[in-house]
Amino acid sequence: MNNLLRLEEGLARIVTNDPWTLVRTLEGDLPTGPLVLPLAGWLTRRFEHNPARDAVWLGPDDEVESLKPWARLLPMIAVDFPSFRDGRGYSQAYLLRTRLGWTGELRAIGDVLRDQLSHMRQCGFDSFAVREDKSAEDALKGLAGMSVSYGRSVIEPRPLFRRR
Amino acid sequence: MYQYDDYDRALVFERVAQFRDQVERFMVGELSEEEFLPLRLQNGLYMQKHAYMLRVAIPYGTLGAGQMRTLASIARDYDRGYGHFTTRQNMQFNWIELAQVPDILERLAQVEMHAIQTSGNCVRNITTEAFAGVAADELIDPRPLAEILRQWSTINPEFLFLPRKFKIAICSAKQDRAAIMMHDIGLYLYPGSDGQMLLRVIVGGGLGRTPILGLQIREGLPWQHLLSYVEAVLRVYNRYGRRDNKYKARIKILVKALGIEAFAKEVEEEWQHLKDGPAQLTDVEYERVASAFVPPVYQALAGTNLDFGTRLTQNPAFARWVARNVQPHKVPGYVSVVLSTKPGIASPPGDVTAEQMDAVADWSEQFGFGEIRIAHEQNIVLPDVTKADLYALWCLACDQGLGCANIGLLTDIIACPGGDFCALANAKSIPIAQAIQGRFEDLDYLHDLGDISLNISGCMNACGHHHIGNIGILGVDKNGSEWYQITLGGAQGRNSALGKVIGPSFSAAEVPDVIERIIATFVRYRESEELFVDTVQRIGLEPFKERIYPKVLEASV
Numbered sequence: 001m002n003n004l005l006r007l008e009e010g011l012a013r014i015v016t017n018d019p020w021t022l023v024r025t026l027e028g029d030l031p032t033g034p035l036v037l038p039l040a041g042w043l044t045r046r047f048e049h050n051p052a053r054d055a056v057w058l059g060p061d062d063e064v065e066s067l068k069p070w071a072r073l074l075p076m077i078a079v080d081f082p083s084f085r086d087g088r089g090y091s092q093a094y095l096l097r098t099r100l101g102w103t104g105e106l107r108a109i110g111d112v113l114r115d116q117l118s119h120m121r122q123c124g125f126d127s128f129a130v131r132e133d134k135s136a137e138d139a140l141k142g143l144a145g146m147s148v149s150y151g152r153s154v155i156e157p158r159p160l161f162r163r164r
Numbered sequence: 165m166y167q168y169d170d171y172d173r174a175l176v177f178e179r180v181a182q183f184r185d186q187v188e189r190f191m192v193g194e195l196s197e198e199e200f201l202p203l204r205l206q207n208g209l210y211m212q213k214h215a216y217m218l219r220v221a222i223p224y225g226t227l228g229a230g231q232m233r234t235l236a237s238i239a240r241d242y243d244r245g246y247g248h249f250t251t252r253q254n255m256q257f258n259w260i261e262l263a264q265v266p267d268i269l270e271r272l273a274q275v276e277m278h279a280i281q282t283s284g285n286c287v288r289n290i291t292t293e294a295f296a297g298v299a300a301d302e303l304i305d306p307r308p309l310a311e312i313l314r315q316w317s318t319i320n321p322e323f324l325f326l327p328r329k330f331k332i333a334i335c336s337a338k339q340d341r342a343a344i345m346m347h348d349i350g351l352y353l354y355p356g357s358d359g360q361m362l363l364r365v366i367v368g369g370g371l372g373r374t375p376i377l378g379l380q381i382r383e384g385l386p387w388q389h390l391l392s393y394v395e396a397v398l399r400v401y402n403r404y405g406r407r408d409n410k411y412k413a414r415i416k417i418l419v420k421a422l423g424i425e426a427f428a429k430e431v432e433e434e435w436q437h438l439k440d441g442p443a444q445l446t447d448v449e450y451e452r453v454a455s456a457f458v459p460p461v462y463q464a465l466a467g468t469n470l471d472f473g474t475r476l477t478q479n480p481a482f483a484r485w486v487a488r489n490v491q492p493h494k495v496p497g498y499v500s501v502v503l504s505t506k507p508g509i510a511s512p513p514g515d516v517t518a519e520q521m522d523a524v525a526d527w528s529e530q531f532g533f534g535e536i537r538i539a540h541e542q543n544i545v546l547p548d549v550t551k552a553d554l555y556a557l558w559c560l561a562c563d564q565g566l567g568c569a570n571i572g573l574l575t576d577i578i579a580c581p582g583g584d585f586c587a588l589a590n591a592k593s594i595p596i597a598q599a600i601q602g603r604f605e606d607l608d609y610l611h612d613l614g615d616i617s618l619n620i621s622g623c624m625n626a627c628g629h630h631h632i633g634n635i636g637i638l639g640v641d642k643n644g645s646e647w648y649q650i651t652l653g654g655a656q657g658r659n660s661a662l663g664k665v666i667g668p669s670f671s672a673a674e675v676p677d678v679i680e681r682i683i684a685t686f687v688r689y690r691e692s693e694e695l696f697v698d699t700v701q702r703i704g705l706e707p708f709k710e711r712i713y714p715k716v717l718e719a720s721v
Contacts, residue, residue, distance in 0.1 A: 060407075084199070084202075084325075085202055085285070085325055086325065086407060087285075087322075087323070087324060087325025087326055087402055088402060088403055088407075090321060090322040090323075090324075090325070090402070091322055091399050091402045091403050092403075094322055094399075098437075099437065113199060115186065115195075115199070115203055116325075118321070119321035119322075119324060120321075122321040122322075123321055123322055138194075146174075146175060146178040146179065146182065146319070147174055147178060148171050148172075148174050148175040148178065149319065149321070150171075150175070150315040150316055150318050150319070150320070151315075151316050151317075151318075151319075151320040151321075152442055152443055153321055153322070157441075157442050158442045159316065159391070159442060159443060160171060160315070161312075161315075161445070161446065161448075161449035161452075162442060162446070162449075164169075164171065164449075164452070
């Protein structure tokens with residue numbers, strides 16, 4: 001999985017040595033190396049493999065709460081945006097961060113585009129697998145977003161009226 | 165009026181810069197049409213039949229004289245000299261060049277206006293009634309909470325790609341003039357026994373393809389929980405609302421599928437995590453916003469004015485206008501004036517020229533405190549006029565074509581732009597409105613008929629709110645030609661009701677005759693001063709059908 005942006009200590013950079021391989025479906029032989037598996041596949045394979053090795057990705061229909069028993073074990077969680085117009089991933093990210101207390105890497109995958117990156121960042125994503133046909137360098141410009149946000153978010157839980 | 169501080173100002177200007185960049189990237193092909201679409205929609209920009217349309221937000225329908233003049237300047241410099249007021253209290257410009265949109269938005273930002281989220285699958289403009297803050301029957305001024313909600317919902321990152329558009333209205337008067345039962349969330353604000361502000365929360369209302377009146381989900385919610393509660397509703401909707409079919413994606417479908425109890429339980433569970441958290445509103449914030457809506461310094465006036473009384477007795481046309489277009493005010497000696505944008509065939513409902521906008525801005529300063537409201541019936545309201553000034557204002561309004569004495573009457577037609585402009589429409593709305601207005605030109609007769617609301621939508625999306633018109637007209641497509649389905653008995657307000665279809669649809673040419681027959685039936689069955697909607701309620705649809713479809717009935721005998 002490449003074309004990745006990652007936030008570290010508030011700084012965004014392009015990641016060129018990302019170790020993860022995204023597995024969309026579990027058909028056939030799986031690649032070696034650390035995998036990002038669909039939720040159902042991860043749940044089945046966790047008995048056969050070291051569960052701490054593979055990461056999981058959630059589709060928009062997957063319940064965030066189903067990861068609760070495993071949140072301590074997981075090395076990384078990804079959330080899929082099958083279309084950038086499907087906003088369920090934003091609520092999933094919010095819940096992962098605030099309800100499940102997930103502090104590890106939270107990666108947006110799928111239809112991940114420059115003009116939505118700042119919203120994703122505010123909802124708690126800290127890595128962004130930008131769609132393959134788009135330039136990661138260009139997408140970096142979308143991360144900052146605007147300087148003012150009225151509402152609250154994962155990265156700023158206090159609404160503006162508490163900061164004004 | 166709410167005044168921007170540095171935060172508000174920074175936000176609108178940064179948004180303009182952001183959209184300017186997006187427009188440029190689209191024009192050079194860096195953004196595809198599909199990628200650009202939701203970005204432009206969330207900046208109020210639609211693609212219509214002939215050109216782009218820009219929908220400018222008028223938060224809860226309130227604007228100042230300077231803002232109205234800016235709208236006039238945009239109409240003049242970037243459009244064809246006019247604009248259109250919508251049923252969501254916004255203004256649409258119909259003939260816009262894409263490349264000029266960032267400049268238009270910049271001009272709006274300079275007067276503390278924007279077009280953010282006037283379209284798209286996000287929280288839309290928060291609405292309230294046009295007489296907020298001045299209505300004689302008001303309980304609490306709903307504008308501070310409307311503004312607080314506006315800010316909270318503006319570019320709220322989690323809720324910008326909802327399953328479908330999301331409309332919130334708030335009202336706090338004995339009469340519901342904000343149609344809160346027809347909203348995704350309707351809020352009714354009222355004082356509790358100890359004077360504390362409480363909210364009744366209604367969810368799942370909406371018109372469109374599946375018209376449904378909202379259902380109560382919460383009673384007695386203390387106002388401090390407004391944002392956390394709305395957040396809980398939105399999160400449940402964002403997670404579970406349908407996304408497979410755009411006609412089944414509104415929250416009303418989710419509420420219906422789950423049932424109101426199950427939906428309320430989901431919301432309640434979500435809310436337990438949020439209540440008493442940082443989203444809880446503070447007295448400080450309420451006071452900060454409410455201080456922008458303190459009443460102006462009114463003159464101490466008597467309730468009656470001698471000169472005004474004389475004018476009323478001497479000039480029947482003026483008296484008729486006062487009877488229809490003037491609303492009672494909280495303060496003695498003052499009234500609110502409704503300027504009709506429905507003069508008949510001279511101009512489509514809701515359309516206002518740049519010259520008229522400038523004139524309204526002048527009058528708002530001359531006869532008020534520089535404040536103007538837009539009613540969801542697409543008319544303009546001057547909220548604070550003294551009775552002594554009414555005659556002078558009426559004369560000026562008549563000169564500008566805004567003095568028609570038809571508020572609430574049959575010709576005060578609510579209509580969407582329809583097939584003349586809108587790419588979604590099945591049929592035209594404006595020619596139908598004008599044909600009906602042309603048929604009923606006799607003002608004396610109209611006044612005798614009393615309150616009758618007539619709403620026209622060019623398609624199922626129901627921008628003309630046809631379901632809640634006493635008479636509703638819906639444009640339908642039959643094998644590529646335009647037909648009109650008619651409903652009777654719809655109503656807005658506390659006794660909201662959805663109209664019922666009277667039978668097979670009609671061609672455009674038949675519609676005025678059908679309306680005439682409906683009115684003739686009403687006149688025949690009406691008891692003394694009975695309202696049209698009450699007569700329909702009492703006698704049912706049959707007498708109307710008999711008069712409208714005699715041949716069909718004969719044939720079936």
